[in-house]
Every structure is written in C-alpha cells, then in structure tokens.
Amino acid sequence: MNPGTRPKAFFLAFAAITLFSLEAAFARAIGPGIDLAQVGVVRAFVQLAFLWLWLGRHLGTAFATQRARMHVGRGLLSVAGLAAYFYVFANMPMANATVLSFAGVLVTTVAAQIVLREAVGWRRWSATIAGFAGVLVVLRAGATPFDFVLLAGIYMAANGAAINLATKGLTRTEPTQTIMAWISLTTLAVALPVAVATFTPPTARDLALMVGIGLAGTIGQYGVISAYRLADVSAIAPVLYMRIVVASAIGYVAFSETIDLLTVLGAATVTVSALYISRHEAKLARDRSPTAAT
Secondary structure (H helix, E strand, O other): OHHHHHHHHHHHHHHHHHHHHHHHHHHHHOOOOHHHHHHHHHHHEEEEEHHHHHHHHHHHHHHOOOOOOHHHHHHHHHHHHHHHHHHHHHHOOHHHHHHOHHHHHHHHHHHHHOOOOOOHHHHHHHHHHHHHHHHHHHOOOOOOOOHHHHHHHHHHHHHHHHHHHHHHHHOOOOOOHHHHHHHHHHHHHHHHHHHHHOOOOOOHHHHHHHHHHHHHHHHHHHHHHHHHHHHHHHHHHHHOOOOOHHHHHHHHHOOOOOOOOHHHHHHHHHHHHHHHHHHHHHHHHOOOOOOOOO
C-alpha cells in the first residue's frame, strides 16, 4: 500500500468508529427488547437508499461481480454478528462492550500476517499489544464473570476479526459500492422473512432510532471499507481502539454510565497506542518509498 494514503485511511477509520459508536448508542436507547430482524431490514434498506443516491440509475451495476460467493460469505458474517453485537451492547455498559469487541483486533493483526500475508513490523505489533493490554485493564481481567453475555462478546470479537479480513480481501478487487450492495442484499435475504413472520409495529421513536442505526452504520461501513482500501488491516487496527474513548464518552453523556480510574487508564493506554501508530505511519508517508514494508 502507498504510505501516502495512510493518513487519509486513519481519518476514515476514526470517522467510522465514531459512527459505529452512535449506532450502538441508538440500539442501546431502544433497549433489550430490540427487534433484531427489523433493525437488519431497516439498515439494509437505508444502505440501498444511500447507494441509490450515490449511483442513481446505475445502482444495478453495483451488484456486478466475479466473487459472489465471497460477497455472500461476507454478508452472512455481518448478519451472524448482528445479534451478538446488539445483545452485548444491550446488556453491558458502552465502554465495556466496546472494549470486549476489540479482543478480536489482536487476532486481526495476527491473521493479517498469516492469511493476507501483510508485512507487520515491530512498531505495529507493539502498538497492537499495548492496546490489547488496555483492553484487559478495562475489562478487569480475571474479575469479570464468565457468563452468556461475555460468551456472546467473545463471539462478537471473533466475528468482527473475520469480517475485517473478509472485507480487506474483497477490497483488493471489488469497489466499495459492490461490497456494500451485497451486504445489503444478503441481510435482506436473511432478515426480511424473519421480520415479516414476527412483525410487531414499532413505535415512532423506535423506528426513528432504527433509521439512525441504518444511517450511522451505512456511512460508517463506507468509511471503514474505504480505509481498508487505503491501508493494511494491521495498520488500521490500533486506530480502531479509539472507539473505546468515543463509546465511553457517549455512555457517560447519554446513559449516565460511570467511568472509573481503571477505565480511564485502560482507555489512555489504547489512545496513546493509536496516536503513536498514526504518527509513525504519517512519518513513513514522508520518509519511505511506496513499496517499503513496515
């Protein structure tokens, strides 16, 4: 990847995590009774509307691909992760649920080297491991009970790592609009029959929040897919840790969730890690050739 594109990739990744935090907050506002099938359908329709505004009458071209199986697999990963994602955020504080989702980031970095054969230098390893240490601090490693919520969170993390790798693999040959179009199509294929079979009219408030979920999730998805196109998965991973800080702030303001000293220390470790790797990658953009490995 061209080092000159990395600062833009970091900006897109940060914008995406802010939007994903808002998406989670909208789901939290609906509450534990959230209808996952309805959310999936509304999110998919909002995403298709976004693509229609973007492509107009050429929307159909977004589905043209030679990698339909890979797209369907990526879409099914999204559908499978949706239930765990909203279940965990409905039953954990925003900060803790977000931190738990990043248990998969270290897996992403390892798998990026093994599966995608990306060059991962010691600075990226150091920043990623430091961020993971911050995750453990926030979760109070050894003190958090191992229950169904935590189990769902572990699945959410592993699913997220698989989505990251699948997305990165697709960006090597597929345009952003094609990836998003197939995610919408797969989500509709799975969620629409369930939503129809179990339909209960949502309140106006819940419907507005679902649309908010769709908007934040769609624009965030566009941002993160574009970021993966511009930089390696392992380079972006430390930046994604900053979502913990954003989610903590939203949880505090919107849901009166308290943030104690250990949470602050863990979040600070994560933030310093992300800022360091961003600065290092920006320096590479100035000092190293486009083909140099990090």
